[in-house]
Amino acid sequence: AGSVVLAAQSSVPTTKPNSQTVCSTAGCQISYADSGLLLQVPSLLAAKPMSASISAVRKSDDALQCVPAFANVTRSVSFTSAYSNPNSGTQPVVVNGSDVRATPVNLDLNFDASGTAPLSVRYDDAGLMTLFATYSGSVGTGDTDLQLSDDDQFVSKPYGLLLQTDTDNSCTADIACPLYPGGIRAGDPFNLRIKAVAWQSDGEALTAAALANNLVTPNFQMGDITLTSAVAAPSDGVGGNLSSADYDHLLGNQTTVATAISEVGVFRLSATPVASYFGETVSGGTSGLVGRFVPAYLGATGSASLTPSCGSAFSYQGQPMNFASGREPTLTITGYNRGGNATTNYD
Numbered sequence: 005a006g007s008v009v010l011a012a013q014s015s016v017p018t019t020k021p022n023s024q025t026v027c028s029t030a031g032c033q034i035s036y037a038d039s040g041l042l043l044q045v046p047s048l049l050a051a052k053p054m055s056a057s058i059s060a061v062r063k064s065d066d067a068l069q070c071v072p073a074f075a076n077v078t079r080s081v082s083f084t085s086a087y088s089n090p091n092s093g094t095q096p097v098v099v100n101g102s103d104v105r106a107t108p109v110n111l112d113l114n115f116d117a118s119g120t121a122p123l124s125v126r127y128d129d130a131g132l133m134t135l136f137a138t139y140s141g142s143v144g145t146g147d148t149d150l151q152l153s154d155d156d157q158f159v160s161k162p163y164g165l166l167l168q169t170d171t172d173n174s175c176t177a178d179i180a181c182p183l184y185p186g187g188i189r190a191g192d193p194f195n196l197r198i199k200a201v202a203w204q205s206d207g208e209a210l211t212a213a214a215l216a217n218n219l220v221t222p223n224f225q226m227g228d229i230t231l232t233s234a235v236a237a238p239s240d241g242v243g244g245n246l247s248s249a250d251y252d253h254l255l256g257n258q259t260t261v262a263t264a265i266s267e268v269g270v271f272r273l274s275a276t277p278v279a280s281y282f283g284e285t286v287s288g289g290t291s292g293l294v295g296r297f298v299p300a301y302l303g304a305t306g307s308a309s310l311t312p313s314c315g316s317a318f319s320y321q322g323q324p325m326n327f328a329s330g331r332e333p334t335l336t337i338t339g340y341n342r343g344g345n346a347t348t349n350y351d
């Protein structure tokens with residue numbers, strides 16, 4: 005037992021940077037122990053209980069391997085937890101139904117013949133957490149001087165993203181959908197409210213209607229989450245462009261994004277995380293119906309041409325004149341968004 009520093013006496017080639025020794029531990033140190041706890045917590049979905057394990061092991065008396073430190077017994081193990089990233093929060097780590105925070109909590113664990121005890125671990129928020137476990141021997145258990153400890157860092161990620169706007173809940177994907185509240189029209193900014201939410205049940209749809217009652221995970225933060233729009237009405241319309249193609253999700257109960265849709269109609273908005281969340285993939289979400297948006301204003305243009313009554317040169321004053329063939333009067337009405345661009349979906 006003790007601490008060992010790893011080093012490379014030589015390497016080929018000898019020129020830098022290829023000759024530099026790189027270690028995964030600080031100062032290239034590895035600590036060895038005669039005995040210890042092996043705590044293994046998987047990556048979690050926020051608020052979903054997951055199976056974990058803890059093993060008590062010691063150095064074998066006659067082989068270079070770990071063997072159970074004790075087996076087929078019940079022992080009291082002390083647990084604490086700490087926020088790693090972000091470095092603060094409000095939710096505890098729940099181990100076997102008990103809240104574990106910075107103050108030690110003793111739990112009686114049943115170790116099997118292999119020296120392993122099952123654990124149930126849950127965390128109702130998102131982030132990088134560290135769980136610590138310590139066992140101290142006693143006279144009653146016949147292992148007074150035995151000290152076992154370990155810690156394991158794990159990731160807890162949201163189940164999905166809840167997208168909400170001020171659209172009237174009675175909105176349906178047709179021309180009868182009420183106008184967007186507050187006089188918001190195509191190209192006008194409106195608030196898109198996004199919450200990262202926890203697991204509630206397996207297979208739950210990543211829609212605003214399904215996620216509306218899920219717990220919020222305020223410790224979730226991530227940059228460059230993609231935003232897109234899809235047209236719901238008219239059925240042959242286009243999705244248009246969002247003024248915010250992506251956003252950064254900030255710490256807190258929700259992140260509000262001011263965005264605008266270039267088109268008229270009824271839409272659904274989607275948020276899709278593209279970056280890794282501590283090595284894990286995070287699911288996004290889709291809003292309910294958003295709209296109805298109408299043009300910011302209408303533009304009218306006219307066109308016509310007359311043909312001369314006398315040949316191709318002139319007409320006398322007061323002489324009737326006809327419209328040129330194919331150049332009869334036309335009036336074109338165009339719907340424009342707030343940016344002055346014509347809207348394709350306006351009918």
